[in-house]
Amino acid sequence: QSVLTQPPSVSGAPGQRVTISCTGSSSNIGAGYDVHWYQQLPGTAPKLLIYANTNRPSGVPDRFSGSKSGTSASLAITGLQAEDEADYYCQSYDSSLSGSVFGGGTKLTVL
C-alpha cells in the first residue's frame, strides 16, 4: 500500500477533462513538501510532467496542470487525446519514512 493514494484508474473521452488525485498525510504533502507528477507511456520510462506542484517542464503541453491543497494534490488534463493514455504517478517526500515516495499510479484510459 502506497503512502500517497491515487485512484487505480480514470477514463475520459477525447476532448474531455480528467483529474487524478493524490492523497497524502501530515508527514508528506500536508507537511508542505512539493508534489511532482510523472507520465509513463506503455513500455517506456516515466517522464516528468509537473514539478513543484504546478510547474511544467519545457515541452509539456499546457493541457497538463497541477495543484496542491492541504494533504492532497491533483493533476488535471484538458482536451484529452489518445496519446495521453498512460500511467500517471505522483511523488513527494515523506518525513516519517525519510525518503522519496510515489503514489501507486493511475491508469488513464481514453475512451
Add this chain to the structure above:
Amino acid sequence: QVQLQESGPGLVKPPQTLSLTCTVSGGTISGGGYYWNWIRQHPGKGLEWIGYIYYRGSTYYNPSLKSRVTISVDTSKNQFSLKLSSVTAADTAVYYCARADYDSDLDWYFDLWGRGTLVTVSS
C-alpha cells in the same frame, strides 16, 4: 542533451549481489546541482525509490533497503553504480537510473530517466 543509460546483468542468482551501472552522456556528474538516483519498478507495479548519490559521494538511501544498498560514483568515468546485496525473487524489477533536481534538500524530483533495465532474480 544529457542522457542516462543503465547496464548490467539481466539475471542474478539469489542470494548474490545485484550490480548495475548508469553512464551519463552529454553532461558531467561532477558539475553538481543534481542528485543521481536509482529507482525500481516491480513487474506491473508502481515505482520505488532506492536512493541517490551526490557527485561528492554523499548518499541517501530508502530506509527499507538501506541495509542492502550501496550507491557509488566514479566521476572520471561519468558513471554511478548500484549494488544490492542478498537478493531474492522480490528484487526482480526494472531498475531505472534517474537525475534529480531539487528546490531544497528534501524536495527533489526526477527530471531525467534512463530507459531502464530488467533484472530477474532466479536460480
